[in-house]
Amino acid sequence: MIDGHVHLIGTGAGGTGCWIRLRGAQKALAPVLLASFGLTLRDLGRDDFDDLLVERLLGLIRAAGLRQVLLLAQEDVYTGRGERVPDRAAFYVPNERVLELARRHPEFVPAVSIHPARADALDELARCLEGGAAVMKCLPNCQDIDPRLPHYRRFWEHMAAAGLPLLAHTGGEKALPVVRPDLADPRVLEAPLECGVTVIAAHCGTTAGWGGRHWFPEFCAMLPKYPRLYGDISALALAGKGRFVRGLLAPGVVDRLVHGSDLPVPIQVTPMLLERQIGLRAWWRLRGIRNALARDIALKRALGFPEATFTRIESLWRRGGSR
Numbered sequence: 001m002i003d004g005h006v007h008l009i010g011t012g013a014g015g016t017g018c019w020i021r022l023r024g025a026q027k028a029l030a031p032v033l034l035a036s037f038g039l040t041l042r043d044l045g046r047d048d049f050d051d052l053l054v055e056r057l058l059g060l061i062r063a064a065g066l067r068q069v070l071l072l073a074q075e076d077v078y079t080g081r082g083e084r085v086p087d088r089a090a091f092y093v094p095n096e097r098v099l100e101l102a103r104r105h106p107e108f109v110p111a112v113s114i115h116p117a118r119a120d121a122l123d124e125l126a127r128c129l130e131g132g133a134a135v136m137k138c139l140p141n142c143q144d145i146d147p148r149l150p151h152y153r154r155f156w157e158h159m160a161a162a163g164l165p166l167l168a169h170t171g172g173e174k175a176l177p178v179v180r181p182d183l184a185d186p187r188v189l190e191a192p193l194e195c196g197v198t199v200i201a202a203h204c205g206t207t208a209g210w211g212g213r214h215w216f217p218e219f220c221a222m223l224p225k226y227p228r229l230y231g232d233i234s235a236l237a238l239a240g241k242g243r244f245v246r247g248l249l250a251p252g253v254v255d256r257l258v259h260g261s262d263l264p265v266p267i268q269v270t271p272m273l274l275e276r277q278i279g280l281r282a283w284w285r286l287r288g289i290r291n292a293l294a295r296d297i298a299l300k301r302a303l304g305f306p307e308a309t310f311t312r313i314e315s316l317w318r319r320g321g322s323r
């Protein structure tokens with residue numbers, strides 16, 4: 001089994017180049033997010049925090065019986081003209097950090113993150129491909145990436161030529177500051193799809209928990225038209241997502257889904273009980289699973305996602321990246 005959506009975070013301890021900026025919603029969420037790794041707010045001050053988090057994550061992966069996880073770098077926010085926008089992002093993880101961790105630990109498959117407006121975007125892409133990148137991850141609505149901009153075309157064409165898929169956030173977002181809400185629409189991904197890029201629409205255009213707009217019907221309507229389009233079922237454990245389960249399991253949709261947890265987003269099991277997607281007995285069994293990665297897989301099996309969901313990403317990511 002493979003988890004295709006796991007976030008790395010870090011404070012920069014030990015010279016990793018990562019940073020976290022805790023403000024507003026992020027400050028309130030931080031204890032919950034850290035708890036997913038078995039860490040607390042106090043641990044953030046440790047001078048070995050970044051390595052400690054990796055150790056905890058490796059422990060979770062091994063105990064959950066996962067073969068590999070797609071480990072995500074996190075790019076900064078840039079304008080369409082390639083100027084970095086300081087103070088907008090909540091956290092940052094350099095590509096070199098995930099590439100280096102993947103070289104050291106076979107459990108990690110590296111997903112790099114590159115804003116295509118960067119003046120050095122193509123050079124960075126070449127460096128990342130050389131370093132073993134398996135996927136490129138971005139959040140168009142949070143990082144201000146409008147994939148339709150004509151000057152991004154060359155970037156998508158290079159990704160397509162290299163066989164590097166794009167994992168792009170779609171739908172609602174509550175854990176990170178949103179810069180362009182309109183770019184949560186999966187239809188903006190038609191541009192890279194038309195350049196030949198394999199695209200995984202994270203969350204399939206659904207909401208981030210309760211309320212807010214969603215683009216799930218739009219995502220489903222794109223599937224027959226774009227055979228290279230997939231979706232991930234990460235963060236499905238959030239409250240308010242039960243209403244999407246039936247649609248996700250529909251023929252024509254379910255065979256295009258890949259599993260991901262979105263760790264450290266919390267894996268709760270009570271919402272799916274309250275939203276009548278699992279019964280009491282399944283709920284009781286699931287809530288006893290302490291390991292968040294294992295709990296998420298067990299929840300998705302209980303919801304009826306077939307076994308192929310848990311390995312499909314292997315057929316999509318760039319070979320050489322995964323070794």
Ligand SMILES: [Zn+2]
Nearest residue numbers: 005007234262
């Ligand atoms: Zn995510």
